[in-house]
Amino acid sequence: MSKVRLSPSRVNDFKNCPQLYKYRAIDQLPEAISIDAERGTLVHSILHDLFDAPAQERTIARAQGLFPGIWKKQCEDKPELMTLISNEKEWSDRVFSLLATYFSLEQPQSFEATFREIHVELDLREDVYLHGYVDRLDVAPSGEVRIVDYKTGKAPKPGWEEKALFQLRIYALVYWRVNGVLPKLLQLIYLGDGQVLKSSPSEQELINAEKSLMQIADEILTAIELDSWKPRPSRLCDWCSFKNICPAFTD
Ligand code: SF4
Numbered sequence: 001m002s003k004v005r006l007s008p009s010r011v012n013d014f015k016n017c018p019q020l021y022k023y024r025a026i027d028q029l030p031e032a033i034s035i036d037a038e039r040g041t042l043v044h045s046i047l048h049d050l051f052d053a054p055a056q057e058r059t060i061a062r063a064q065g066l067f068p069g070i071w072k073k074q075c076e077d078k079p080e081l082m083t084l085i086s087n088e089k090e091w092s093d094r095v096f097s098l099l100a101t102y103f104s105l106e107q108p109q110s111f112e113a114t115f116r117e118i119h120v121e122l123d124l125r126e127d128v129y130l131h132g133y134v135d136r137l138d139v140a141p142s143g144e145v146r147i148v149d150y151k152t153g154k155a156p157k158p159g160w161e162e163k164a165l166f167q168l169r170i171y172a173l174v175y176w177r178v179n180g181v182l183p184k185l186l187q188l189i190y191l192g193d194g195q196v197l198k199s200s201p202s203e204q205e206l207i208n209a210e211k212s213l214m215q216i217a218d219e220i221l222t223a224i225e226l227d228s229w230k231p232r233p234s235r236l237c238d239w240c241s242f243k244n245i246c247p248a249f250t251d
Pocket residue numbers: 017019020231232233234236237240241242243246247248
């Protein structure tokens with residue numbers, strides 16, 4: 001029996017374009033480095049390490065001070081990164097600007113991050129494994145749980161919020177099923193434009209998310225069985241690493 005591994009990213013891939021899902025999840029083809037994704041990784045790492053410090057030391061100066069070491073390590077791991085950065089000053093200015101936006105939205109001195117980059121997982125069904133990495137999960141002294149995800153891009157346009165929240169509902173569903181506690185708040189922090197998208201999930205919303213996931217899992221299992229992956233061209237193709245081999249553009 002095939003078992004499908006679902007994560008918010010792979011679910012998104014399949015919903016956007018089954019062919020893209022195949023390239024990433026089934027064929028596991030390598031992809032070109034994305035400078036936006038690397039900037040996101042860098043900012044996430046800085047915000048992660050910031051919470052290693054005692055509360056009163058979680059300042060913007062400390063966050064900026066973490067930049068050189070984390071960036072150096074990132075470049076050592078991927079030496080080709082250096083060739084993509086033509087202006088180091090511009091690069092660090094952009095990162096510092098995203099950090100400044102973070103400090104305008106949250107006061108990290110005022111709370112403890114209970115878990116950072118926590119791996120959550122669940123066997124949704126015998127043939128469906130669901131997992132993901134949560135940027136931050138805060139458990140208040142009252143026991144209330146807040147799930148937080150940082151985005152270095154901009155908030156979705158009006159009407160697209162539900163799609164954006166689906167990722168956090170997946171994490172909330174796993175946490176709820178595993179721990180028996182319904183998270184109180186889901187929070188997407190957009191550092192690109194300083195917006196925060198919040199939602200208090202209901203049990204029914206998480207049950208609906210679970211149903212959606214089962215349906216997507218069934219579609220993926222059918223696609224695997226038939227080895228049938230439909231390309232779905234969209235604006236995303238302009239950023240797709242596989243455009244030069246995609247049947248939508250080569251046949
Ligand atoms: S180029 Fe477009 S249609 Fe082809 S795999 Fe990528 S996203 Fe899908």
